[in-house]
Amino acid sequence: MADDSSHDDGPVQGRRGFLGQASNFAMAAGLVGGYGAFGAVAARYLYPARPDTGSWQFVADLARLGVGDSLRYQAPGGETVNITRRARDGVAEDFIALSSTCPHLGCQVHWEDANQRYFCPCHNGVFDSAGVGTAGPPGDAGQTLPRYPLRVDGNLLFIRVPTARLVADAASSGRVIDDDCASAPGHDPCLSPLARPPRDGELG
Amino acid sequence: MSAIAQWFQDCLPVSPEVIREMTNEPVPNHMKRWWFALGGTPAYLFVIQIITGILLAFYYETSTGSAYASVRYITEEAAFGWYLRSVHKWAATLMIAAVVLHQMRVYFTGAYRKPREINWIIGMFLLLCTLTLGFTGYSLVFEQLSFWGATVGANMADSVPVIGGFVKNLMLAGETYNSRTLSRFFVLHAAVLPVALIGLLVVHIMIIRLQGVTEFKFKDEDESKPKTFSFFPDHMYTELMLGLFLMILLSALATIFPASMGPEADPLTTPEVIKPEWFFYVVFRWLKLFPGTFAILSTGFVVFIMFTWPFIDAQIRKRTRFQEASVWIGIVGVLAIIALTMWEALVAH
Amino acid sequence: MTLETKRWIIGAMGGLFLVSLVLVQWLETTRRAEEAGLRPASVSAPASSVACVDCHAQANPGIVDHWEGSTHAEKGVGCVECHTAESVEPDAFEHYGQSIATIVTPRDCSRCHVEESAEFEASHHSKAGNILASLDNFLAETVEGSREDFNPHSPTPGRSFDMVNGLASAQSGCQQCHGAKVALQSTDGSLITVDELAPDENGVPTNQAILASIVKDANGRPMFDTGTWPNTGIGRLNLDGSAGSCTACHSRHDFSPRRARQPENCGQCHLGPDHPQKEIYEESKHGIAYRDLKDDMNLNATDWVLGADYSAAPTCATCHMSGNLRNGGKITHDPGERISWTNRPPVSVAMDTDINHAIVKTDDPDERRALTVDSWEDKRNRMKDVCSHCHSPDYVNSFYAQYDDFVVLYNEKFAKPGQAIMAVLADTGTRSPTQFDEEIEWTWFYLWHHEGRRARHGASMMAPDYAHWHGMYEVAERFYMELIPQAREMADHAGGAARTEINRVINDILSRPEHVWFEEGAAEQSARIREEMERRYGQGGERDGNNF
Structure with a gap:
């Protein structure tokens, strides 16, 4: 393109060789640098603003859990965490907090009481009560259910869980799910008035 | 190398020579003067609007419940979100300013005259497209002025005889601003209007290329020199410089005057001071000066005159001795616009 | 311009663009860092309280x-x-x-709110806890309950109670408004209050020895006597020697001035049969305007100055506490500063107060002048400042003339005579020193404490129904139909000199012109009423006992 003739192209020929090349380079560098930086800004903008490192959330008084007891905790994101107490030393290591997210491809496992195992419906993954994979893809790969860090402060138990939520204005903190009767906003599931199917005409 | 070049040649049977021939049109010498580059400026700004607009749309939500929160997320949470939003806002302002200046240049140099009447009309459509983009754009923030601006705009349309109610309902998707209104503005702003603008722009530039740029002769030009210079690379360098200048200007404006957020839209409270964006000040002041229907119809009449100006001007030149009447009418028009804008800008109500 | 120059310029401008984006990056980083510093968690709690939150x-x-x-x-x-x-x-x-500590006292609040605390301390509000010797307290602790705990007399199926707390009525009733004397549990079963601790002027107990006997729970927390805490009564007697509770009106934990500005807040205590200020306010034009115009009251304003921030209607706070344009927006936390009559006692008293903000009681005019620091007129003028935002001086002065007339009528016709009768019954030994063990003591209590106050409060705040039907009408009925007959009956019962003395006092009272109608009759007036009824309704009202 340098040899494109132009009517007012009139630099001194001797300078033209080196400086001409340099000016080409400077122009290319300026354009790449400027617009490249703008591109980088755009890329950074699209990447999540800050990583969700989670936050410490209160779970329960230590006294609530005896050795061998477990409770279910619902993280702000909706995930269920099983927290089991194994010892009575009053430290975080007494407890394990098992995520319900399958390490294989991220589906939610559920506890099968009859088989005493966690089961993942996506690819038939099976975990024992300690979260160790025993069958299916996680068993083959030797994966376990992820554990969340726990902290004991005084006589209170805290857990560090991700806080990102699917629905923007949902509640911002986690809560313990009552094992016998899951308590949720709205009607108390313990008090289901129609345990039997309604008879004809009963519901109008 | 040659094998790959050959492969490309086979797949895309276009020769570089043809492309060069097509793009490298001789550019008239007057284009070396900066104020003739005002046509390229809005086009360049429009590209910036497309890029930043696409980026903003990644986080924007069109529901009335979450629109404001999502704009706040962009402004306060997303990395560089404030910068991109500010660039988008300032580029819009500059784009409208550039379009208006470009049109004034065309007008005062008489470049709309035969055979360029059609391109003037297309240019008018481009102007309306740009203004509507501005209007729908600030409606999307869903702050107080967005809401009341849209409400006032719709009710202005309503006061047009016969078709007013129809237009208003079409605009708001109902009698009043409702949950389906915002997505309407979004689709107009992010899809319909940009596509229309691109289509019109293509035709606009094609016609310029077919007819050639109007050539001007300035007294200080050397007769012995060629009358044109090549588009590539000479004029392209000029455009690159212009582009970078705009980028630097936009970055400076975005950092010094970043786009802020007013209070969230509240259908129950009209703010004490309600003003549209500056480019609607003219119309807004006009509406306050005259009763509704007259103000709307007179505005429509002025727009109609602007559309048909090439023909009116031709008739004036043909039938009267005032060959330069358009200049004087133009000066009066520009002064009127500046006066009304300043008036609106300087008073509170 | 040569192509080469243009290329150099493009290069330079590209660099400048890059620099401008570096600046943008720097701004972004600064912003993030600031945000991280300001908002460590989702709650912007001060660093000291992040863990609490x-x-x-x-x-x-x-x-x-x-x-x-x-x-x-x-x-x-x-x-x-x-x-x-x-x-x-x-x-x-x-x-x-x-x-x-669990309880935050006015002393704690005064660390920042110096002036407000001082005003409050001077107010009658802060002394509301000192009711130990009052009739009301005797009612709750003895008449309604029992000074000593006692055993239940039969089981409560499903529950097991081995002791009845005789002070329960005082604790849930009186003390929730008046304030409890906050007490800690002691290892010997007694209670540790401000009396035992004897705090110095900094609130630190001088009786350090007693601290060892405080009962603490498993976490080392001192245990409060459940009868005295929770309590946010306005005159709470705190362990640090301070009196009162700011949260009585500025309820925790938002301590909203907005709430304290609304009549409902005062109505948590100022309601009911003995001082229905809330109901009186609701009946008055003031309360009606407020209910209608609440949206225009600008209740969120920072200073809430009458005449500047709002003028739609007055609330309790507007007249008694808040700032207004005429007083320079000065708020007071002593509602007594603008009250010219105290209608609390059996006989209303002019609010001349001494240097300790106590009412000057002496009759001697010179002594009164000497002792009075803030006269009833000073107080009335402060209230008139408020009134005059909406009413002309003539209107305000004439209102006060009506109000004064009403109070004096009550005082002279019923209160002072009632007092005299109760005094002579006591002096002659006809009435025992124990309160509420004789019917007439209930009668008299109803007369001044309930009905008499209702009447005077009704007149003071423009509620005619309370001034009359709930007020003076019932006062009169109580006086003529119960107090006088009961006193005469007691006199008959007592016989002898006591009988003569009591009847002399009663007859003295009833022979006064304003009472003479009762025993000597008012035939003339009855005839006038009958005629009027005849004219208006075509029948004499009195004959069928249905005058109105």
Whole structure:
């Protein structure tokens, strides 16, 4: 393109060789640098603003859990965490907090009481009560259910869980799910008035 | 190398020579003067609007419940979100300013005259497209002025005889601003209007290329020199410089005057001071000066005159001795616009 | 311009663009860092209270939610700032590394709110806890309950109670408004109050020995006597020697001035048969205007100055406490500053107050002048400042003439005579010193404490139905139909000199012109009423006993 003739192209020929090349380079560098930086800004903008490192959330008084007891905790994101107490030393290591997210491809496992195992419906993954994979893809790969860090402060138990939520204005903190009767906003599931199917005409 | 070049040649049977021939049109010498580059400026700004607009749309939500929160997320949470939003806002302002200046240049140099009447009309459509983009754009923030601006705009349309109610309902998707209104503005702003603008722009530039740029002769030009210079690379360098200048200007404006957020839209409270964006000040002041229907119809009449100006001007030149009447009418028009804008800008109500 | 020059310029401008984006990046980083510093968690709690908020947001989200919306939160006043307590304080305890106390007293609030606390301390409000020797207290502790705990007399199926707390009525009733004497449990079963602790002027107990006997729970927290805490009565007697509770009106944990400005807030105590100020206000034009125009009251305003921020209607606070344009927007936390009659006692008293803000009681005019620091007229003028935002001087002065006339009528016709009769019954030994063990003592209590106050309060705040039907009408009925007959009956019963003395007092009263109608009759007036009834309704009202 340098040899494109132009009517007012009139630099001194001797300078033209080196400086001409340099000016080409400077122009290319300026354009790449400027617009490249703008591109980088755009890329950074699209990447999540800050990583969700989670936050410490209160779970329960230590006294609530005896050795061998477990409770279910619902993280702000909706995930269920099983927290089991194994010892009575009053430290975080007494407890394990098992995520319900399958390490294989991220589906939610559920506890099968009859088989005493966690089961993942996506690819038939099976975990024992300690979260160790025993069958299916996680068993083959030797994966376990992820554990969340726990902290004991005084006589209170805290857990560090991700806080990102699917629905923007949902509640911002986690809560313990009552094992016998899951308590949720709205009607108390313990008090289901129609345990039997309604008879004809009963519901109008 | 040659094998790959050959492969490309086979797949895309276009020769570089043809492309060069097509793009490298001789550019008239007057284009070396900066104020003739005002046509390229809005086009360049429009590209910036497309890029930043696409980026903003990644986080924007069109529901009335979450629109404001999502704009706040962009402004306060997303990395560089404030910068991109500010660039988008300032580029819009500059784009409208550039379009208006470009049109004034065309007008005062008489470049709309035969055979360029059609391109003037297309240019008018481009102007309306740009203004509507501005209007729908600030409606999307869903702050107080967005809401009341849209409400006032719709009710202005309503006061047009016969078709007013129809237009208003079409605009708001109902009698009043409702949950389906915002997505309407979004689709107009992010899809319909940009596509229309691109289509019109293509035709606009094609016609310029077919007819050639109007050539001007300035007294200080050397007769012995060629009358044109090549588009590539000479004029392209000029455009690159212009582009970078705009980028630097936009970055400076975005950092010094970043786009802020007013209070969230509240259908129950009209703010004490309600003003549209500056480019609607003219119309807004006009509406306050005259009763509704007259103000709307007179505005429509002025727009109609602007559309048909090439023909009116031709008739004036043909039938009267005032060959330069358009200049004087133009000066009066520009002064009127500046006066009304300043008036609106300087008073509170 | 040559192509080469253009290329150089493009290069340079590209570089400049890059530099401008570097600047943008720098701004972005600064912004992030600032944000991280300002908002370590989702709650912008001050650093001292981040841990409190972390835990209590889940344990007691209501507390944190309230606090988050408060001006305290806005200004960085967190949990520790108010709850902090030095370890020498009797109710202090260690809580996750902070020494705090549960109860925040006016002394704690006064660390920042100096003027407000001083005004409050001077007010009658702060002394509301000193009712130990009052009739009301005797009613609750003895008449309604029992000074001593006693055993239940039969079982409560499903529950097991081995002791009845005789003070329950006083604790849930009287003390929730008046304020409890806050008490800690002692190891010997007794209670530790401000009396035992004898705090010095800094609130630190001088009786340090007693601190060892405070009962503490498993976490080392001093245990309060459940009868005395929870309590936010306005005259609470706190362990640090301060009197009162700011949260009585500025309820925790948002401490909203907005709430204290609304009549419902005062109505938590100022209601009911003995002082229905809330109901009186609701009947008055003031209350009706407020109910209608509440949206125009600008209740969120920072200073809430009458005439500047609002003028739609007055609330209790407007007249008795808040600032107005004429007084330069000065708020007072002593509602007594603008009250010219106290209608609390059996006989209304002019509010001349001495240097200690106590009412001057002496009759001697010179002595009164000497003692009075703030006269009833000073107080009335302060109230007139408020009135005159909406009413002309003539209107205000004439209203006060009506009000004064009413109070004096009540005082002279019923209150002072009633007092004289009750005095002579006591002096002659006809009435025992024990209160409420004789019917006439209930009668007299109803007369002044309930009906007499209703009447005077009704007149003071423009509620005609309370001035008349709930007020003077019942006062009169109580006086003529119960007090006089009961006194005469007691006199008959007593016989002898007592009988003569009592009847002399009663006859003296009833022979006064304003009472003479009762025993000597008012035939002329009855005839006039009958004629009027005849004219209006075509029948004499009195014959069928249905005058109106």
